[in-house]
Amino acid sequence: MKIKVDKLREQRHDKKRLEKRLFELCPDAPSGEYLAICPMGLSKEGVIAFSKENIVIAHGKGELELLDASKVSAFKATSENGCVFLECEYDGKARNLCVSDNREQKLYTKIMHDLAGVYGKRELPENKGESRHDKKDGICPVCGGELKPGEKRCKKCSKPLKLILRLFGLTHGFRAKILITALMLVIISSVSLVVPYLNRILVDDYIKSGKSDISYKGFAFVILSMVFVQIILNLLSIVRRYFSASAGAGLQTELATKNFDKALSLSLSTGSAYESGDLYTRINREISDIQWILTEHVPNYLEHILKLVFVGVLLFTYDVKLALVMLLPIPVIIFVFYIVREPTHALWVKQRSKSRQSNSVLHDIYSGIRVVKSYGTEKREFDRYDKVSKEYRDIQIKNEILWPLIIRPTFFLAGIGEFFLLYFVGNRILDGSMTLGEMAQFSAYVSMIYAPLRELANLPKLITYLGVSVNKMFDLLDEKEEMKDAPGAKAVTVVGEVEFKNVSFGYDETREILKDINLTVKPGEMIGIVGRSGAGKSTLINLIMRMYDPTSGSITVDGHDLRDINQESYRSQIGVVLQENYLFTGSVYENILYAKPDAGYDEVIAAAKAAGAHVFIMKLPDAYNTKVGERGYTLSGGERQRIAIARALLRDPKILILDEATASLDTETERRVQDALANLIRNRTTFAIAHRLSTLRNATRLIVIEHGTIAETGTHDELMEKKGLYYSLVMAQRNMSTNNKSDKE
Template structure:
C-alpha cells in the first residue's frame, strides 16, 4: 500500500491487504499470446471481415498521396493535362468512397469482435471462480474478486475493439510507406526515418516505469473496491458505533491513493505523444532542408517532395498510435496478469477424472481417523472417527472453535481432510462427483443469504425445475407461507440483495423452504434457529420434523434446547470428541455436556 501522510487511528488498521503487490516483470509475450487465443472462435467469421475492411481503407490511404504527388503534380500539372487531372479527381473521390465503406465495416466488426471476446473472457473467469474451493475465498475479499471480473476485463476492451486491428493497420501502413519512400528517393527516405530508432529507444526506456504504474493503479482499485464492499455491508455496525467519521477518513485516504496512482500512471503515459510530436518536428525539418536541397540539385521532383510531405503526416500518425498502443498494451498486460492469476488458480478440492456418480444415497456418513488443518499452525480436527446412520439426527455441540462447522464443511467437501477419509454410503468423498454429492445435501446457515429476485425464485434456487405449486407447498410446510401472503406481491415480491426488506426470522424461514424443496438426503443446520425468536421457533419445530424426516441431519447449535431430541449428540472440544450419546445418556454421565446444559440454564435463571 502506498505510504500515507495522514495519521491513522487504530480503527483504520483493521484493513490489511496482503494479496496484491506490484512486481517488476519482463514483458510476458506468452501471456499476450494466451490473451489473443480468445480471438480463435472468431478467426473464420468476424476477424477476416474486419481485416479485409481495414486493408481496403489502408490501401486507399496509401494510394492517394502517390496519386497526388506523382500523377497530379509530376504528370497532369507539369504537362497542363486538365483531362488527366479531372480523371484523377474522380478516381480519388471513388477511392475515398471505398475507404468510407471500408472504415464503416471495420468499425462495426472490430467493436463486435471486441464485445464478443470480452463477453467470453468474463464468462470464463466467472465460471472458473465459481468452481474454486473455499480456501480461495478465505484469502481474498469480495471487492478484490469483483474488480478483476469487472474492471480488469473492462481494461482489455479497448485492446480487442480497436487495438489489435489498429496495430495490424499501423504496422502495414508504416512498412508500406517506408518501402514507397525508399523507392521514390532512397537518400531523402534515409534522412527522414533516421529519427524512428531514437523514438522507439526512448519509449522502451519508459516501459518499466509505466508498467509498474498501471499495476499499482489496479492494486489500488482493488483496495478501494474492497473497502467500499465492506463499508456498505457493515453500514449498520458503523452507524451503531458512530464511526462514520473514521470510516470517511479511511475512505478518503484510500481514494486519495487511488487518485495519486492514476495521476502518476497517466503522467508517465502522456509522455509518449510529446515524444512522437517532437520526432515529427525533427522529421519535418529534415524534409524541408534536405528535400529542398535535392529539388534544387534535380535529384527529386516537386511531386516526389509533395508525396513525402503527405506521407509524413500519415507516417507519424501510426507511429503516434503505436506509442499509445504500447501504453494500452501495458495496461492490458497489467490487467491480464491479474485475470490469469485467477484463471490459473486450481481448486484445492479437485474432482477426479474417473469420479463416480452418486445417483442415490441413504445418507450414511463416516469419519475415519479424520484430521484437518486450515493451516500448519491451526489444527481444527484431531483424527476423529464418528458415524452418522441413515435418517439419524446428529447434533454437534461445543464451544466456539471446537470443530463443529469444520465437520459440516468436510461433509459438503468444501475442504478435504488432511488425513483420513470422510465417506458417504461407503464412498470416499474424494472419489465421487462434486455436483452429485452437493445435490444430495442442503445447508441452512445462521446468516441466510437471499439473492436479488422474487420470493419464488429464492425458494426455487436449490431446485430450478420445481413448479410454483411445489414452491408454495414447501413454504407452507415450514410456516413461511403466512408472512409471504402478507407481502404486497406475495410470492412475486422482489427482494433486494441479502433480502433486506425481510426480518432475520423471515429470511431463515425462506432458507428452510429452499432446503425442503431441494429434497436432500442429508441436511445440515448450522445455527439455523439462532436468528428466530422463541415463539417462531416453537412454530417451526413441527416443520423441522417434516423437513428432517427420513434424512440424515447434522444440527449445529449453541442453544441446547433445540437438540434435546437428537438421536446422537457429539460433544467437541478443540477438534476432539469428548463424549457422545443421546440427551438422557449424556446427562446421566454428568460430563462436559451436562456442564454445558447446567451453565446454560443457570444463565437463564440469572436473567
C-alpha cells in the same frame, strides 16, 4: 519436465546422501534401516534419522544423541510464523526434535504422519488422493519454475508480453474474425498509399503542368478517383470495425464466463482469499479493459505499423537517398521511446493500482455499511476513502504533468525528420530535379510515417495497461482448483448412512482442527453436535458437505468414499439451513424454487406451509410473487429462516445440515421454526449444530466435540446422567437463563 523446485527438494531429502552425511558427522551412529531421515533445517549441518529402535540426532560433528524409540509417542509438527518444529513426547515430556524454515513443512508433516503409526498409538490409514496441502507447492503453473512466496506465477511468466501472448491462446473461435481484421488492415494500409500518388498527378499533370490543353475529363477523373478511394477506405474501415468489434465482444464474454466459472469452482478457502469487490473488478472491469484495448487500440497500432512498413518499402524503391533522409531519425526515436519506457511504465502502474485500491476500499466500506452505521464510524470511513481517492487524484495530476514532459520532447524528436525532408526536398525543387507534385506526395508519405510514430509513443502505456489487466485475470485463472472431482467419480443416490473413519483435518498443515474422528450415523438419525466455540463443529459439517477433504482418513456415505462421488450429484441431495440465509434478488416463489427449479406451484405452497411460511407469505403485498433480496421487500430474520427451511424442504434432501438454524431468532419465532424443522427432519439423516442446547431436544444422538475429538456421545438423558462435558454445558446454560430471569425481576 522435472520441476526445478522439486529437484532441489529431492536433493535435499535424498536418503542416501543424508545417511552418508549422518555417518560423516557421527561415524558411531547405529547402522540399520532408517525409516525416515531429514536435515535439521535451521542448523544446516545436522541430520535427524528415525529407525524402529532409535531416533538418532546428529547435531554436528561428533555430537550424537540417541533417543529410545519405545519412549517416543505423539508426534507433532507445529508451525510458527517463519519456522516449523517437529516435536514428540519423550518419556512423558515434550521434546523438540528439529527446527526448520517453512520449506520443510511438508516433509515434517509427512514424517509426523508416517511415524505416528510406528512409535505412537494411533494407526493412520493411508491418505487417498492428493492432499489439499499440495497446493502450497511453490510451482509456477505455466512453466513449472520456482515461485517466491505470494507469487502466482514466476516473474518470467508474468511479463506483459508473455501474458498477452497467452491471451491470444484463448482466442479460439474468433481466429477467423481476427484474421479478417488483419487482412482488412493490410488492404486499408496499402490502399491509403494511393491517395498521395493521386495528389501528385493532380498537381503535376493538371494544376502546375503549365500546359494549355489540359484535359478536363482527365482532371475530373483524378478527382473522382480520389473520392472513390476515400469511399473504399471508409467502407473497408466499417467492415474492419465490425469484425474486430465482434471478435472483441466475443472474447470478452468468453473471458468473463471463464473467470466467473473459475471463481465459482474455487473452494471456500481460496475463494475467500479474494475480496468480493476484487473478484467483481477482475471479472468485470479488467476484462472490459482488455477488450477495449484489443478492439480499439491494437488494430490501430497494427495499421500504423503496416503503413510504416509499406511506406518505407515504397520510398526505398522510389529514391533511396530520399528514403534514408526521411527514415534517419526513426532509430533515434525508437531509442528515445525505449529510454522513457521504464519511467512511464512505472507511472501508469502506480496510477492503476491506486485506482483499484480506491475501488476496493469503497466496496469494502459499503459491504460493511451496517457495521459502519452502527458504530457511527461514517467519518472515519469517509476519511479512509477520502485518503485513497486523494492519493489517486494526486497521482493522476502528477502523471498528467510528467507525461507531457516526457512525451512532448519525444514528439518533437519524432517530428524532426520532417524538417530534414523539407530542407532536402526544397533543394531538389530549386535545382529542378523534383516537381512540386512529387514534393506533395512525399510530404504525405512522411506524415503517414511520422503520425503513427507519435502514436506509437503511447504503446508502452497500453502494453502496461493490458499487461496489468491480463495479469490480474490470469491470477484468477491460474488458481488451482482444490476440490476437483476425481476421475471416475460417479453420481450416487444417497440413502443417508454417513461414516467417519479416522478422520483428521486441519486448514493448514500443522494445526489439526479435527483429530481421529470415528462416527457412524444411520439413515434417518438426527445427530446433535455440541461443543464450545472453536471446537471444530462447523469444520465437521464442512467436511460432510465436502467443502474440504479430510487430511487423513475417510468419510463415506452409504459406503462410498465422498471423494468418489460426483460433487454436483452429492450436493443436490444435501439440504442446508444456516444461521443467516441469503435470499437472492427475485420473488419469494423463485427463492423457494431455487432448491428444485422444476417443482410445481403446489409443491412450493406445501413446502412453505410445512415450513410455517405460508401464512406470512400470503400477507406480503404480492404474496408469493413479492420481490425480496436487494432492492426488494425486507423480511425479518425469522421469515427469512422459514423461507430457507421451505427451500430445504422442497429439495427433499437425504442429508440435512442445520448450522445454528435458529440461533438468531427470538424464543417465540424459534418455537415456530422448530415446528417447521420437525417437519423437515423427519426421515432424513440430520446433523444439527446448536449453541442453545434446548433446540436439540429432537436429536436421536448427541456428540460433544472438544479440542477436535469426540469427547462424549449418547442421548440427552444418558449424557446428563454421565455428568460430563455435556452436563456442564447444559448446567451453564440453565444457570445463565435463571440468572437472566432474576436480573429481569
